[in-house]
Amino acid sequence: MQDWFSKYWFLPSTLSSFDWANPFYLYSLPLIPILFLLRDWLRNNSTQKLNVAFPANEIQSNWISFLRFVPGFFLMFTTALIILALARPQRAISEDDQFGEGIDIMLAMDISKSMDNKDIPPSRLTVAKNVANQFIKGRKQDRIGLVIFSGVPNSLCPLTTDYEMLKDYIDDISSSHINVSGTAVGNALGMCINRLREIDSKSKVAILISDGDNTAGNLDPVTSAQLAKAFSVRVYTIAVGSEKTTTDKVDEGTLREIAKISEGKFFRARDARSLENIFKEINRLEKGEIKQNQYRNVQDFYHPYLRWAIVFFLISFALKSTFMGNILED
Template identity: 35%
Template sequence: MIYEWLKNIVFVWPENFILLGLIPFLIARYIRNERNHKAALLTSAVNVNTPSTFKTNFRHLPFVLRILALICLIMALARPQHQTDQTHAEGEGIDIVLCMDVSASMLTNDIKPSRFQVAKEVAAEFVKSRPVDRIGLVIFGGESFTKCPITSDKNTLLTQLQSLKIKDGGYLADGTLIGEGLAMAVNRVSKGSSKSRVVILLTDGKEEAPVTRIIDPYTATEIAKAENVKVYCIGLGSTEFMIEQVVKDNAGNTVRNDIDETLLTRIASETGGKYFRATDKASLQAIYSEIDQLEKSKVEIIRYKEIEEMFIPFVLLALGLLFIELLLRFTIFKTFP
């Protein structure tokens, strides 16, 4: 911590450090004067040793204090400053909702360690790369749920994203209701104030419609079009797992591995978005990077420097040292003619 603080210290007038060259001359002069002031008369005595006292042991202390005071004054003349560079991002952002599939098939480990874990990690990277956007999170399985409303508080969103679990603690039913997940995401993003509204829908399956389904994917697409919401769709799963294939998740449960690319392509194209297929983590990162480029925010990075003048402490320290020197010189180290 001290090192981080010290490395931000700069000297505005470093040329004044040339005055430090006076120090060796002052020391040499002091030594010469000390030798000249020694007694020249030799006398005999029984005890030739001078008694050791505080005054004799520390007789050079006033001079040392004076030299330290001079060094402090020279450092003050060099005008030390503590400078901290600050940045602040401002601009016109985009309202985005991440609509993520949390059905059991997302635990499939064809993408290590699992599709679900990779989807969370890459989504978190995307959130961090959008400093001025408001972003929310909607999850869906056999039903949909708003995990985080659109917000500019990235820390809250990242916390919700990182704590996300399949079935989200047990209150989302099994299944893959893409339509209801999309409809809820559109509803959330349409409440925002931004002119640009985007939903990024990620799934590894296809619509599984129980009798209790309320909104189908085509109706949800029409709602997105009416609200002027652009939808980017991502189908997640490696090419080793073919469409319509039955696979096992990490828990050993049998799940279907169907990616309805026809449906996802239609949703994306009708809303002005684009469909992507991610087969591994690298391709998923590339997809989010492309979306990041397609949906650019107007960001203005403001840089400013916080400056704190530090010469006053050096001046005060020099005055304190000079005061102690004078106090010692006229008390403990006082000499008589």
């Protein structure tokens, strides 16, 4: 903020940038010089004068005689500044506050060796991690958790709104995190449901990313899907892998069945672009209700004008006490 004694406060650009809380005071500004002229006229006509005749050549106009108007000018400026202060110059800054009931989302990501397949370059797992991070970045007010799995599941991150922490977890994922081979789809989904089942949330979602059939674990994927439906958890399943690969073929059957039973949706990601579009589609389908309040933070700027008014008044008072106040009035 500028110092109160800065000329900044009198620049036209500054004055035009203000919102005025009491703008009607500004209409009185043109009346100030009229009132001061009227005051001088009344004072001159009401003062008794001694009529003395001087020869015309002895009457001289001297610039010093005009100095008697200086205190009046300062008093006029004082009045104008007080009126500006009464008009209350302000600036308003709008602030938005977003809040709402978010969605609880569990991500289940397959990290088995087949996810290192490079049919979706640089690899299925790398693309899945990158797109998952983009998905998280687009969420607001949602709690998101992470489960990784191969032969056994591992709850890597509980439901959280700390998206930076979650991103760090995802970036650190590799197929070497779990040494047990296989693909425990049923157990991984069961772990997600266990995280979500006791939560009183408007919407509960699990997103399962895998490239293979259930080959490990003791919980059947169909049973897990039935549990998901019982606890109102929608499951979106994503089969990742190109159809052109000769190894690590993608088995869609199990993932389709899970999505159908849980009233979710099945997607097939054949490349990085399609996987990105799938997450955009899920992002569109699962939107929490976000409410927005707008606040106006108002800051007043009448203080500089009041301070200037005091300065001009003191100058006017001081000049009144000198010869300027009385010159040619005797």
